[in-house]
Amino acid sequence: MGGAPRETEGEFEFRPFRAWSSVAILLIFSLLSILDRQIISLQVDPIRRSLGLSDTELGLLQGFAFALLYALAGLPLGWAIDRYPRKILLHAGITLWSLSAAATGVARSFWQMFAARTSVGIGEAVLAPAALSLISDLFPKERVATPLGIYSAGFYLGSGAALAIGAYVVSHFSGMDRIVLPFAGQVERWQAVFIVTGLPGVIIALLAYLLFDPRNPGASTAKAATQVGFLSFVRANRTILAISFCGFGLSSFVAYAIGAWAPTYYMRVHGMEAADIGPRYGFILALAAPGAIAGGILTDSLFRRGEKGSNYVVAGLGTVAATPFLILAFNASTAINSMTLLGIGMLCYGFTAPGPYSTFNRLAPPELRGRLMACFVLFHAFVGAGLAPVVVGLVTDAVFGDDMAVGRSLTIVLGVALPLMAALLYMAWRSERTPPADGGTNRDADSPLSAHIWANF
Template sequence: MAGAASSPRASGAAWWTVALLGLLYILSFVDRVILALLVAPLKADLGVSDLQLGLLFGPAFAVFYALVGLPIARLADRGDRRKLIVAGVLLWGLATVASGFAGSFWLLMVLRIGLAIGEAALTPSAYSLIGDLFPPEQRARAASIYSAAGMAGASGAYVVGAMVVQGVDAAAAGGHALPLGAWQLVLVIVGAPSLACGLLFALTVREPARAQAGEGAPGLSEVMAHLRARARLFVGLFAGAGLTQAVGYAYSAWGPELLRRQFDLSIQQAGYAFGIAGLLAGLGGTLAAPQLTRVLERRGRRDAVALTSMACIALGGSFAVMAPLQSSAIAFLVLHACGAFFLVGAANNVVVGLQALAPPRMRATFVALLLMCITLLGLGIGPTAAAAISSGFDPSGQALGPALSILAPAICLPAFLLFFWSRGGILDQPDIKPAAKSTEWPGSSLGRAHEEG
């Protein structure tokens, strides 16, 4: 495995590692978003409000995920990434299981923070591993697959969660004695697979040699100097991606509950419908946006990453405004899926683009900085802002639709302007060149643009 980064083709062990990383990414989203399907029982048993739930969905997770993400990424650029991932998975799995025994809002918040700290270890370490496991011509493909797995988890989590909720409810309806309350048992059930997969990863994955091991990991001053020299490029892309995700996270937190409140779907029906719509749309956007970037690069557009994200957010924001104003659940789901396709594509296009834009020795750190922006701006703002706007219109919680419709343009316009601003930063860098023609798919040209860092 150690030689995978310098060989013409990646080894089977490298693809096995990507498969496990993708599975862990999916499970991380299941554990992260499951609360969105438990809004009603949490309000009934713990007496929490929509705004408190918005805090659990957003800042309680986002702030700590972002705060620990950068130091963990620094460890990933220097230390054993395999051990970091295993420790993080075990922490978030235990926090999810323990949430099933929480008896108060504050204890649930503490465990939510534990979930955030554990999950913060995964993605920076994963992208750093991928960079060393694969040769340049396959690196962006592997990164796109991992990113797509995350998208599958972000939406598929609702389907998995709905299946678990339905199974627990069916057991209770059949007269079976449950050891815990239904929502508590759901949390225990969804947390257990993360623990099992973390152990599998520990037993079957080995730490690869670093592609530039002889040079050593960069110091923080070197990272900051690189950022300052390219501030317009990275600030524009990172902040634009973060604001883009604010709309997506608001829909992720409140979309299933909107279907229940506004269209009278059961929470199981809402989970299946919302999850399947988001899964298909998100996977498509995750894979299509880097492909469009690659096409533009082959036509000589050095600013292809920014142009693709600008187009995606303009289209996605328009659909996000219209979706909550529909009079039927089907119309809402169709327009939401269209919006998710473009909004997810806008943000993940930047993530995949970092395989080229970030120096190899700083890749994990740059991914962590991007995730920090996405988490603080996206998850930190989106769910809580939607709940606050809704409560301002109607304290009973019946204004989620108008709240989401108002939030979308308020967020998407500045995000579009940030992506537009970043174009100048890209064009100012003479070392960023359009990709050569290639048969690799998708976005593989990104991995070659800076093969030498």
């Protein structure tokens, strides 16, 4: 993403303490963002009873409402991240999404909750482009996948934390006949969960000012004007970008489908309570975190050994290894068998997490990374957060017409998405082994790369 371009290797000074301390702060922000994004998955049935919603409407709240402005806001924010102080943008975004997450807890109707969820999306749209931009500027190219893997582990740690913290808060309020909170007044239990988990982010947002930003303020805009234009870059690399967007977009689709509906599956099909699901399912999701970290380390290691497509190799192998476990998990006869299979599958699937970040870091020059990542965030949000929860809900409502069939819906959706994702990553890896026709970064110059890919697929 956006940072001062490194004109020569000699200009880059790697400062380990500042770099890794910034990664730690960004990881905290990642945990917080996923907590506020995913906490709704533990409240599906209480919200449905309270507001009288269908599974399709709940899918819209979990996915499309969040993704709508999360995606659209990403484009102007990516442009801003390439030019303006990232600390200030991060602080503003975190404050906005935290207040909006808390506002979800005072919603009294579908549309009020929809509006609050879209505001969460606007605030969170700044995080991924800014984090990739900053990490890419803090680490040399041959080491960057490892910190990106650690950062991406925040998605799974945050999902686990959302369930564990949400379960604790639900349990804490379970014995109370009336819950009265300052400013909000009397609220239901599910509303209290949103308020209590959302507001602390306003304080945590201040950590943004402790980040180390190596970019010289005011220098990036002038330099970016002399570099290749963004549209020219996209046009010159359109095939590999299209395949990468689709492949890694499906990785988001799978993660959101599972994250949005697995807790509901355990409550409906296996009769578990939310307070019991939270810690167990949270631990399962957290198993993907070591996979993400190991995936980043392995990607860096293979890259240093000459495998330029290591980001696709690691993500593709992780997808293939995870597929049977993730599909079988929602067909197991008991909750313990299901959770065991899901845990193994998530550990393998974690290896895909560093893939998109390391891919776009390597493909784009520094002055274009903010906009490229923002474009991927838009696509990622549409395919993952926007479509996945709704698709699963629609299959349950329209195909089966049975709330208890949510496990079969997940089986169908994952059974299509995972093999398609593996195929796309294989295609991208094949394309990476073909040098650009012009000898530089123009991968589509003078020769139809897409024809080459299909010829070797």
